[in-house]
Amino acid sequence: MSRFSWQAVVAGVGGQGVLFVTRVLAGAARRKTKRVLISEVHGMAQRGGSVVSHLKAGPFFSPLVSPGQAQTLFSLDAGEAVRNLSFLAPGGSMIVNAPDTSYLSGQALAALYAHQVQTLVLDASAMARDAGAPKAANVVLLAAAAEAGALPFGREEIWSVLDESTPPARRALNRKLFDMVACDNLAAL
Amino acid sequence: MSQASQTKAEAILMGNEAIARGLVENGVHLMTAYPGTPSSEILPSVVRFAPEADPPPYCEWSVNEKVALEVALSASYTGKRTACAMKQVGLNVALDPVMSAAYIGVKGGFVIISADDPGPHSSQTEQDSRLLAHFAKLPVLDPDSPAQARDLVATAFSLSERFEIPVMLRPVLRVCHARQNIALKKPKAVSRPADFVRDPFRWAAIPKMRLALHQALNQKLVKIADYVSGQKKLNTWHAEPGDKKARLGILASGLPAALARDLLAELGVDPQEMGLPFLQVAMPYPLPLAQVERLLNGCSKVLVLEETEPLLEMLSPRREKLLGRYSGHVPSAGELGPDALGAVLERALKEARIKTPAPRKTVLTVPDQAPLRRPNLCPGCSHRAVFWALKRHFPGGIFPSDIGCYTLGLNQGAVDTCHDMGAAINFAAALSRSHQLDGVERPVIATIGDSTFYHSGSAGLINAVYNGARFVLVILDNETTSMTGMQPTPENGLTADGHPGRAVNLTRLIKGCGVEQVEEVDPYDLPALAKALRKAHRFAQKPEGSVAVVVARHACVAHRRDEAIPHPVPIKVAGSAEKRPPMHDAQAHQCADCGRCVEICPTASLTRTAPGVIQVNAETCSGCRLCAQVCPTGTMVLEEAHGCVGCGVCTTLFACPALVPGPGGIISIDPAWCVDCGLCRHVCAHGALIPAEVAS
The missing domain is CATH 3.30.70.20 (Alpha-Beta Plaits)
Structure with a gap:
């Protein structure tokens, strides 16, 4: 249990549910290790500005992730993913909500390839919108990341924490969004 | 739904919730606060945990930090355990009573929580409250994490009662807004029937007595330093000095101590294996001298890590041994994040010829970054309508503004100054006066939020009216304190813990300040708003005019969307x-x-x-x-x-x-x-x- 060690950066813009995703991931991580630390951004950033939170689970003392140390970069916004790329460790995973990879320059793509970063790109916003829940792209992307094996947790581990953290009125909707995401509609880079 | 509300033995708590947990677990009886990032969640969390306590504490949002401090301080005179919370610039507002409180002291434990914002992320300055504690001669505790912040609340109460002195707890934003899993303790029942014992020589000390109190305070501080020096838990040796003198040691407090531990691990440096003595002090002032001297004696050089100003460095003996801000090893401005602190550690280790098996390197660099997204007023925010009207109808105007969401009127070019809480009104008085002294009438239109007006605007308004100032004041009244998370204001009479309060009518308050021209208008009605602004301007422009106030009242769209947009217009x-x-x-x-x-x-x-x-x-x-x-x-x-x-x-x-x-x-x-x-x-x-x- 104490061997588990995971650092992640969750990014997006105000109103996308970055902090909610981080807390779900933290809840899942707590089941694997004794110590979980999160750093959140509040205040001005909540008025539509950039939002980023850091998560460290395992033998850590501070909540801030150093550049090059995150195994996972989870971004609800394409531009914010690019801004936070420097946190990713070689061999890490990047999970991005974007219609396609056009937001990445050739240079960025080359760097991701050279450092063996697994990249999962999904238009979670469109999927959430089609499902009639435009604000729930964060849940769709979480489900997709777990489904694709891009997180150190299985799909059901994420689901159970998500379900616990959700008010009863939204649970059915989350289940629907979660089930909507199956392997065959994920496009990995 | 927050996990904190569950009655589990453990919860993942935000630093501010952890501080609140510490207050409730240690039997706080009365708590006051004025909201301000990063401190705002402390009081509401005390309210949330209150039902677990017996008796539940009384909580209030005070109208400003000076009021909050005086209420909590004097309640402690009766033996109650009390606390007040504010952001660091709020401490400036409260500094007057803080200074006297150190001399006069307390009976029940009194904790001042001042949340700092190195960076700054959401503040006017990145000032270090620990320096104000030092200035006021108050002990200050510097937590490195939510868990330590919770534990240091107990320490603060016990020091405060043992030495009859207010104790400051100084978390930084990265502690307030961090989250950590914390084992919850059952709140202690602390029975303190209120008993104010008359002692005018102390509670109403005249200047002559103050000298004696100052001398007593100095003795208290020596005793506190000695006492804390002997507390193992408050002086953590991550690695102790050995027989052989180490080439480098580390003295740290607060978040930089925790971050340094993580960064050393990333660099592949184990302080114990490498012979790198590392002392973390929980109380930077008064300095636990015996512990610090032990570190200094065991090392040729000592790197000092703290935020944001060099307090440990200033208080430590043997300054020639210290590597810190005075020696140029630590940056003198900005947050000590992983990047800045990593560079500091690498340099110090290199100078001490200590190998770093895993040197820092940036692996993924992307030059073509999107610009940082600027914060903006919410869509549908009525403030946007006011700022539009100001630019549209007074393009040559001067627009002093204040602290709150509406500072974002900057995006619309309708905010010219932003200084400190309540400054807009005094700035407007002086900016119009200066031009009028030269016979020039320029439209000067100040904007201030309702909560900021109650906080410290009304004194400025009384002053402006009394001294014959002429300008327009727009009070952006959305009936809540939006920027910091919708805390109630005196306007609606809602109180922090639901105790019965009374509404203080805004327009009557404005009239009570001597204002003759007041008009209430809904800024969603843009033509009516324009008319009201022009009328106010005409009144203020006349030589026999005065301050004209427009109350632009509309519900906050983030708080009460349906009320803010009753008739959607796609x-x-x-x-x-x-x-x-x-x-x-x-x-x-x-x-x-x-x-x-x-x-x-x-x-x-x-x-x-x-x-x-x-x-x-x-x-x-x-x-x-x-x-x-x-x-x-x-x-x-x-x-x-x-x-x-x-x-x-x-x-x-x-x-x-x-x-x-x-x-x-x-x-x-x-x-x-x-x-x-x-x-x-x-x-x-x-x-x-x-x-x-x-x-x-």
């Missing part, structure tokens, strides 16, 4: 149109030479070349048609295009995030942002933003 863009410059048709009409067109032109494309002659620079003209709209004689001519010409007026002067410019500046409406407030239909001078029903 807006469409009526298509695109060709951009044309206006004509100055002085032959057909008579130019009044009023200068309004020149003043309002957002691109400075109009020049008055002779009386009644305006030259249009067609190269720079955006074709926005504002000049034709404001021209009183119809001399500036440009027909409405009934389509978007891409002039950019709505994105700059109205600055709604739902209005997105595409190729050629042609606007489209982003449905993800638009809340159908309909305000933008009043903004476009070409009639390109129109209600969707009309469009179809």
Whole structure:
């Protein structure tokens, strides 16, 4: 249990549910290790500005992730993913909500390839919108990341924490969004 | 739903919740606060945990930090355990009573929580409250994490009661807004029947007595330093000095201590294996000297890590051994994040010839980053309408503003100053006075939020009226404290813990300050708002005038959306149109030479070349048609295009995030942002933003 060690950066813009995703991931991580630390951004950033939170689970003392140390970069916004790329460790995973990879320059793509970063790109916003829940792209992307094996947790581990953290009125909707995401509609880079 | 509300033995708590947990677990009886990032969640969390306590604490949002401090301080005179919380700049407001409180002391434990914001992320300054604790001669505790913050609340109460002195707890934003899993303890029942024992020589000490109290305070501080020096838990040796003198040691407190431990691990340096003595002190002032001397004796050099100012460094003996801000090893401004602190550690280790098996390197660098997204007023925010009206009707005005969401009026060019809570009113008085001294009348229109007005605006307003100042004050009244998370204000009489309060009527308060011209208006009614502003301006402009106040009242759209937008008006863009410059048709009409067109032109494309002659620079003209709209004689001519010409007026002067410019500046409406407030239909001078029903 104490061997588990995971650092992640969750990014997006105000109103996308970055902090909610981080807390779900933290809840899942707590089941694997004794110590979980999160750093959140509040205040001005909540008025539509950039939002980023850091998560460290395992033998850590501070909540801030150093550049090059995150195994996972989870971004609800394409531009914010690019801004936070420097946190990713070689061999890490990047999970991005974007219609396609056009937001990445050739240079960025080359760097991701050279450092063996697994990249999962999904238009979670469109999927959430089609499902009639435009604000729930964060849940769709979480489900997709777990489904694709891009997180150190299985799909059901994420689901159970998500379900616990959700008010009863939204649970059915989350289940629907979660089930909507199956392997065959994920496009990995 | 927060996990903190569950009665589990453990919860993942935010630092502010952890502090609140510490307060409730240690039997706080009375707590006060004024909201301010990063401290705002402490008091509401005490309210949330309160039902677990017996008796539950009394909690209040005080109108400002000085009030909060005096209420909590004097309640401790009766033996109660009390606390007050504020952000670091709030401590400046409360400093007057803080200074005396150190001399006079307390009976029940009294904890002052001042949350710092190194960076700064959401503050005017990145000042270090620990220095104010030192200045006031109060002990200060510096937690490194939510868990330690919770534990140090118990320490603070016990020190405060043992030595009858207020104790400051100073978390930084990265502690307040961190989250950590914490084992919950059952709240202690602390029985303290209120008993104010009269002791005028202490509680009402005259200056002569104050000297004796100062001397006693100095002795107390020596005793506190000695006492804390002997507390193992408050002086953590991550690695102890050995027999052989180490080339480098580390002295740290607060978050930099925790971060340094992580960074050393990343660098592959184990302080114990490498012989790198590392002392973390929980109380930087008064300095636990015995422990620090042990470190200094065991090391040739000592790296000092702390935020934000060099307090440990200033207090430590043997300064020639220290590597820190005075020696240039630690940056003197900004947050000590992983990047900055990593560089500091690497340099110090290198200078001490200590190998770093895993040196830091940036692996993924991406030069083509998107610009940081600027925060903006929420779509549908009524403040946006006010700022639009200010720029539209007083283009040459001076706009002092204040601290709150509405500082974001900067995006619309309608905020010229932002200084400290309540400053807008005094700045407006002085900025108008300075011009009036030279016989110049410039429209000066100050904006301030309702909570900020109650906090420290009313004193300025009394002063301005009394001294005959003449300007317009707009109180942006959304009936809540939005920026910090919707705390109630005196206006609605709601209280922090639901104890019965009384509403303090805003307009009656304004009138009570001596203001004769007050008008309430709903800023969603833009024509009425414009009328009220012009009327106020006329009143303030007259030599016999005074301060004119417009109360712009509308519910906060983030707080009560349905009330803020009772009648949604979906807006469409009526298509695109060709951009044309206006004509100055002085032959057909008579130019009044009023200068309004020149003043309002957002691109400075109009020049008055002779009386009644305006030259249009067609190269720079955006074709926005504002000049034709404001021209009183119809001399500036440009027909409405009934389509978007891409002039950019709505994105700059109205600055709604739902209005997105595409190729050629042609606007489209982003449905993800638009809340159908309909305000933008009043903004476009070409009639390109129109209600969707009309469009179809």
